[in-house]
Amino acid sequence: MSTKRRWFSLLGVLVLFSLLLAACGAPATTAAPTATQAPVETKAPVAETSEAAPTTAPTEPPAPSVPNCGTEPVTLNAYFETGFDLPFKLAEEFSKQYPNVTWDIKQDQFTNLINSTPRLLSGDNPPDLIRLPTMVSFAKQGLLKDLDGYAAAFGWDKWPVPQLNQNRVAPDGTRGSGTLYAMGLNYSLTGIFYNKSLAAQIGMTEPPKTLAEFEDYLAKAKAAGLLPIMAWGSAKSGMGLAFPLQALMASVGPVEPINDWIFQKPGATIDTPSNLIAAQHLEQWIKNGYFPPDINAIEYTDANVRFTKGEGVFLFNGDWENWRYDKDMPGNVGFFLMPPAEEGKPPAAMSAPLTYGIAAKAKNPDCAAFFLNWVATNEKARAINVQYGGSNPGGPADLPLPPVPEGSITNQTLAAGAIIGKAGTAMDFIANATSSIFAQGWTPELQKMVAGKQDAAGLLKAVQAEYERELAEQ
Amino acid sequence: MTISNSTISTATAISRRSLPRRRPRRASIIGWLFTLPALIMYAAFVLIPLLLSVYYSFFKWDGIGPMTWVGMRNYITVFKVPDLIGTIFNAFRLVLWFSLFPVGLGLVIASLIHRVAPGRFGDLVRTVVFLPQVIPLVAAGIIWGWLLSLPGLVNQILRSIGLGAITRAWLGDFDWALPAVGIIGIWVLLGFCTVLLLTGISKIDPALYEAARIDGASWFDEFIHVTVPLLRQEIGVCLTVTVINALAAFDIVYVATGGGPGNSTAVPGIQIYILAFTEQQIGLASALAVMLMILVFVVILPIQRLTRETY
Numbered sequence: 001m002s003t004k005r006r007w008f009s010l011l012g013v014l015v016l017f018s019l020l021l022a023a024c025g026a027p028a029t030t031a032a033p034t035a036t037q038a039p040v041e042t043k044a045p046v047a048e049t050s051e052a053a054p055t056t057a058p059t060e061p062p063a064p065s066v067p068n069c070g071t072e073p074v075t076l077n078a079y080f081e082t083g084f085d086l087p088f089k090l091a092e093e094f095s096k097q098y099p100n101v102t103w104d105i106k107q108d109q110f111t112n113l114i115n116s117t118p119r120l121l122s123g124d125n126p127p128d129l130i131r132l133p134t135m136v137s138f139a140k141q142g143l144l145k146d147l148d149g150y151a152a153a154f155g156w157d158k159w160p161v162p163q164l165n166q167n168r169v170a171p172d173g174t175r176g177s178g179t180l181y182a183m184g185l186n187y188s189l190t191g192i193f194y195n196k197s198l199a200a201q202i203g204m205t206e207p208p209k210t211l212a213e214f215e216d217y218l219a220k221a222k223a224a225g226l227l228p229i230m231a232w233g234s235a236k237s238g239m240g241l242a243f244p245l246q247a248l249m250a251s252v253g254p255v256e257p258i259n260d261w262i263f264q265k266p267g268a269t270i271d272t273p274s275n276l277i278a279a280q281h282l283e284q285w286i287k288n289g290y291f292p293p294d295i296n297a298i299e300y301t302d303a304n305v306r307f308t309k310g311e312g313v314f315l316f317n318g319d320w321e322n323w324r325y326d327k328d329m330p331g332n333v334g335f336f337l338m339p340p341a342e343e344g345k346p347p348a349a350m351s352a353p354l355t356y357g358i359a360a361k362a363k364n365p366d367c368a369a370f371f372l373n374w375v376a377t378n379e380k381a382r383a384i385n386v387q388y389g390g391s392n393p394g395g396p397a398d399l400p401l402p403p404v405p406e407g408s409i410t411n412q413t414l415a416a417g418a419i420i421g422k423a424g425t426a427m428d429f430i431a432n433a434t435s436s437i438f439a440q441g442w443t444p445e446l447q448k449m450v451a452g453k454q455d456a457a458g459l460l461k462a463v464q465a466e467y468e469r470e471l472a473e474q
Numbered sequence: 475m476t477i478s479n480s481t482i483s484t485a486t487a488i489s490r491r492s493l494p495r496r497r498p499r500r501a502s503i504i505g506w507l508f509t510l511p512a513l514i515m516y517a518a519f520v521l522i523p524l525l526l527s528v529y530y531s532f533f534k535w536d537g538i539g540p541m542t543w544v545g546m547r548n549y550i551t552v553f554k555v556p557d558l559i560g561t562i563f564n565a566f567r568l569v570l571w572f573s574l575f576p577v578g579l580g581l582v583i584a585s586l587i588h589r590v591a592p593g594r595f596g597d598l599v600r601t602v603v604f605l606p607q608v609i610p611l612v613a614a615g616i617i618w619g620w621l622l623s624l625p626g627l628v629n630q631i632l633r634s635i636g637l638g639a640i641t642r643a644w645l646g647d648f649d650w651a652l653p654a655v656g657i658i659g660i661w662v663l664l665g666f667c668t669v670l671l672l673t674g675i676s677k678i679d680p681a682l683y684e685a686a687r688i689d690g691a692s693w694f695d696e697f698i699h700v701t702v703p704l705l706r707q708e709i710g711v712c713l714t715v716t717v718i719n720a721l722a723a724f725d726i727v728y729v730a731t732g733g734g735p736g737n738s739t740a741v742p743g744i745q746i747y748i749l750a751f752t753e754q755q756i757g758l759a760s761a762l763a764v765m766l767m768i769l770v771f772v773v774i775l776p777i778q779r780l781t782r783e784t785y
Contacts, residue, residue: 115751122538137754141539234646235734294624296735297646436753440557447735451648469555473755
């Protein structure tokens with residue numbers, strides 16, 4: 001054997017090993033980022049005059065030490081969600097009012113964002129603003145900016161409590177209290193949309209007041225040969241029956257245990273007696289044929305299209321689809337909150353912030369925080385928010401809601417949102433409890449229920465077991 | 475996905491193993507030099523990720539923070555959680571649809587084209603059968619979703635021929651979703667098999683067919699006694715590629731059902747994806763991936779053995 005040959009094989013081995021080492025070394029050396037600095041310390045140059053911001057409408061003029069975008073050119077590095085115009089419109093308006101701010105906007109589908117966010121946050125070019133699909137794990141990993149300093153500086157902590165607490169994460173990883181890691185661009189609301197002309201056919205002149213009344217209408221719709229509830233349920237879209245199930249849970253039982261479970265409070269369980277009653281209602285609805293027979297194959301967008309074309313009297317969905325219903329069934333769509341099981345009990349609803357966070361290592365955190373504050377307080381921004389988002393823009397309780405065109409469904413959802421806000425019965429979505437409880441728990445188990453392969457008790461037990469498995473592995 | 479790529483390339487690497495030895499030394503060095511760029515790429519994008527997956531599978535790691543050694547715990551979890559081990563059974567059910575049907579049908583179509591329609595018509599059939607290979611799978615998946623939906627074309631046809639009773643949302647039905655995904659798989663993979671086998675047939679000495687015909691052999695006799703035995707190697711390649719496609723399936727299932735309904739079409743590829751990217755359990759995902767790779771080896775090696783034996 002020649003020396004040359006040996007030399008070559010040695011070289012080959014060396015190349016292999018060096019590559020291997022390089023690849024192995026990468027993750028090991030990326031230590032978790034250290035605790036974030038309190039952001040208020042960073043003093044940005046204060047704009048002398050705000051001639052570019054003629055319509056700023058916070059109740060008090062900002063104190064001189066409040067973080068802002070300065071006067072130097074700033075480029076905000078942002079990741080938005082594809083398919084939703086709102087953040088793009090807001091960014092455009094923001095640059096109009098603050099011409100020194102330009103945007104570098106990347107966008108991706110929500111499902112892709114779920115998978116890519118950890119790498120975006122920990123990467124070399126961490127975003128100043130990013131749509132956060134989930135936040136607990138990122139907060140625990142130190143990838144998100146601690147916003148408590150900004151909350152104090154801008155006075156966010158004086159806003160109605162439910163707005164911020166969904167974005168708070170405690171050191172033990174439970175949500176609902178602790179450090180603020182994100183803000184909502186707006187606060188969406190879910191409930192029941194209905195086709196007015198079909199509702200008239202079954203004699204529904206005004207929204208039901210109780211669950212029993214609602215179920216009565218469902219039975220009437222079925223008897224009239226109509227599809228009572230349009231819904232989606234394919235694994236690709238995620239099982240839409242999670243919406244009516246959660247609505248039923250809050251209708252028959254209290255809201256707090258549901259939120260505790262979503263926020264991963266120690267010992268929280270979804271398998272409670274009142275949730276069992278809720279799941280039994282849903283199982284009965286399925287057995288009664290209140291949902292489309294092909295629900296397990298229906299995609300989210302198809303369900304919406306079929307509803308706007310007149311298939312289904314009711315549809316459980318959120319106000320982010322207001323624009324679609326206004327456009328495709330103008331004047332023919334109504335909205336009401338899921339009625340409570342007992343008359344007089346306040347209604348409850350899923351109401352989640354459209355969550356945006358700032359990367360811990362972001363280059364322009366002050367400007368990003370200023371933007372988040374501007375979105376909730378600037379009159380023009382709030383108008384855009386309602387026009388393109390259809391949801392409540394949040395912000396200080398004493399700011400008036402922007403005007404909405406006459407006849408838009410948004411009037412009804414905003415009014416409903418005020419009721420929920422007053423009652424304090426907002427919930428996050430049960431599909432957001434852990435990062436994959438929807439894909440691994442709710443969706444397959446509810447699909448089984450549709451096929452008669454799972455009952456109400458089994459559903460809650462299976463989801464609870466999956467929840468505990470995921471928490472144990474965290 | 476890297477799983478399927480790496481398994482395919484390892485499988486092809488196996489089939490090219492026995493190269494002639496005893497070359498002049500100089501030529502051998504030059505030969506190595508020529509393969510060096512490819513080897514480096516192969517190492518960087520196949521071997522190292524593969525070794526890393528094995529390495530990760532012994533850790534609990536979210537992909538960002540520090541890694542914790544957990545030994546065999548991830549492997550135990552794979553066996554303990556029914557939803558994870560269940561995906562492997564689904565993968566084997568897919569082998570029937572992704573592998574046996576396309577190869578079997580491909581053989582019949584190829585030999586029919588060869589015997590009955592070698593001319594224009596044969597070219598046309600070959601093109602039509604091969605077309606799915608050209609169409610982007612995601613687009614095809616969406617279209618198949620429409621075709622197989624309750625108001626879709628498949629059910630319209632069934633209703634129009636009086637079979638309205640069996641119409642259903644094929645991809646949303648617990649019993650039928652996997653066969654429906656299987657049919658999409660046949661549609662995708664049949665063209666590949668047919669073209670490969672047709673090429674193989676064209677290399678068979680025509681004298682053999684002539685002799686068979688003189689002896690009064692029917693198409694079926696020819697098929698059993700000439701075509702199939704002499705296509706052994708091509709069949710081997712088809713089986714290898716399609717079995718890997720079935721066991722390591724991701725794309726077709728992901729675009730058709732996403733693993734639903736109720737995990738009835740969930741395959742290891744889908745679970746690995748969810749575990750790694752949604753749940754951020756890189757270690758557990760790697761453990762399942764490693765088990766999938768071993769499984770592919772266990773199934774592929776006998777196929778390679780059987781189809782390489784010569785008479």
